[in-house]
Amino acid sequence: MTKQNIIKNILMTPEFQEVIKEIRDNQLNRIIYSNEDEANEREKAYVRVKTIDELMSTLESIAKDGEIKSKAWKIL
DSSP, rough: OOHHHHHHHHHHHHHOOOOOOOOHHHHHHHHHHHOTTOHHHHHHHHHHHHHHHHHHHHHHHHHHHHHHHHHHHHHO
């Protein structure tokens, strides 16, 4: 099994999606429910959300890389 297939299978599992959503939602709630004087905490939570998004984008890119390569035009 290739790296692309392994990552694609992980991304497709409802359990993984649920865990990622829960982690991301927790950080968004830290931003939403923070007090006015907790700018530093909001910034930390924002950075975490962006990190989660970047991680997911990278994994999705790896998973789709195999599809893209198989559909690419072959120039001889």
